[in-house]
Amino acid sequence: MNLLASKPGRLVAFGGLYLSEGIPGGFLMMAIATEIQRRGMEGASIYSAFIALLALPWVFKFMMGPFVDNIRLKRFGARKQWIVLSQSIMVLALGMAMFFLPETIDVPENEVKGILATIEGLYLSGIVLFGGLLFLHNFFAATQDAAIDAMACQVLREEERGLANGVMFSCTHAGYLLGGSGALWLKGSFGSFEASSMVVLAFMGCILTGVIFLIKEKSAAQEIADGELPAPEPGHSGWQAAKEQIIDYFKTIWKDIFLSKNGILSVMLALTPIGALALSMLLSTLMAPRLGMTDNEIAALNTASTFVFIPFCLLGGWLSDRFDRRVVLGITASMTVIPSLWIGWQFKQAGWDHPPEAIDGTWPREEALIVSWWIATLAFSVFNGLKYAVKNALYMDIVTPKIAATQFTALMAFTNLTNIYSKLWQGQALDTINGWNWTVWNLIYVDAGIGLLFLIVLYFIKPTPREKRAPDIAA
Secondary structure, eight states, rough: OOOOSSHHHHHHHHHHHHHHHHHHHHHHIIIIIIHHHHOOOOOOHHHHHHHHHHHGGSGGGGGHHHHHHOOTTSSSTTTTHHHHHHHHHHHHHHHGGGGGOOOOOOOOOOSSOOOOHHHHHHHHOOOOOHHHHHHHHHHHHHHHHHHHHHHHHSOOOOGGGGHHHHHHHHHHHHHHIIIIHHHHHHHHSSSHHHHHHHHHHHHHHHHHEEEEEEEEOHHHHHHHHHHHHHHTTTTTTTHHHHHHHHHHHHHIIIIIIIIIHHHHHHHHTTOOOOSSOOTTTTHHHHHHTTTOOOOOHHHHHHHHHHHHHHHHHHHHHHHHHHSHHHHHHHHHHTTHHHHHHHHHHHHHHHTOSSOOOTTTTOOOHHHHHHHHHHHHHHHHHHHHHHHHHHHHHHHHSOOOOOGGGHHOOOOOOHHHHHHHHHHHHHHHHSSSSSSSOOOHHHHHHHHHHTTHHHHHHHOOOOOOOOSSSSOOOOO
C-alpha cells in the first residue's frame, strides 16, 4: 500500500506527517512552556528568550534544503530517508531531555540589565542541558519539515494544494492538541509531567512506524533509471555528483529567488508579520497561567481553540482554491486584529497592566479576564485558521519544484524568524525588570498595527501565469 498513489491517500499521508510535527511542537510550546513557568521561570524576557532559542533551528532549516534535495541513498526514497532519520533522533532527544528537566528553575538576581541579564539568567537557571536536548530535537524536527515540505511540493497537484494545506495544518494543530493539552491533562492523571511525556513519545513512535510501511517513494536508483535524475558521470563518486548538483542548485536558487520579482516579494512577505500574532504566540502561553488558570483549564482552552481552528483552516484552504489566494489571505489575516484589539481593550478596562508575581507556581485568579481571554482566543482561532492554509498554498504556487526543499522551506523559515523576533520583542516589551515595561494592552495594540503591514507587500505579488508554472509531478 502506498498512500502517495491517490489524492485521498496523499491527503492522509501529509495529514499524518504534519500530525507528527504538531505532537512534539505542542508538547514543547504548550506543555513544556506551561510547566517551566510552574517550576519557577517567571521573567517574561527570560521565558520568551528560552522559547525563541528552542525555535531557532526552524529559522535555519532552509540550510538543510540542499542536502534534502540532493543527497539520497540509492536504495531509499529521496525524502523518506530524511523523514525516518529525523523522526528517530527526535524521539531519542526528547526522551533524554525529560530526564534533565529541573524540579525547580531558579533565576538568581544580578546587577546586569537588558539582554545580557536575559542570557546570564538562562545560563544560571539550570536548564542548559535540558534546553540543549530540546534544541537537538528541534533541529531534526526542522530537517524533517524540510523533507515533508519538499515531498508535498513535488507530489501535490496545483488544484489540491489549498485543501491539502488545510488538511496538513489542521493535523498540525490536532497534533498540538495531543502533545500540548494531552500532556497537561495526563500530568494530573499520572502524577508527574515526566510520566505524561512518555505518551507523547509513544504517539511519535506510532507515526514513525506508519511512515516506514505506508509511504513509498521511488528509490534514487529507480529515478535515475526512469530519467528523473541525472546519472552520475563515469568515475564520479556519489558525493562528487551531489557536489555538482548542489552547485547547480544554488545557481537555480539565485535565479528563481533573488532575480525574480515574486521570489523577492515572497521573502519580504515571509519576513513580515501576517496579521496580529500576539494571541497565537507569546501571550497564548504566557497569559493563561498568569490569569490564574489551572493546567486543566489551559488544556481545555487549547482543545477548544484547536477544534475551532481546524474547520476554519479547511475552509480557508477550500476558499483559496476557488478564489484569488491573495484576496482571501488579505481579508482573513486582516481580521485577526479584531479579537486582538478587543482583548487589549478588556485588559485596559480592568487595569491589568502587568502579570502579578507568582506564589508557588500559581497566580491570583482573574475570573472576568479569564472569560474575556476565552472569547478572544476562540475568535482569534477562527480568523487565524482561515488565513493559515492560504498563506502556505500561496508559497507553493511560487516555488520552483527543482529547489522546493530550499525555496519553500526558506519561506517557512523566514516565517519562523518573524515569529521569533516577534516573541523576543514582545517579551522585552512586557518585562518589568530587564525590558521596556510596556502595559499588556500597548503590546497588543502595537502588534495589531504591525500585523497589517503585510498588505503592502501582498499587493505587489502577482500570480504566476498558469502556462508558465512547472507541470505537476504527481502521477
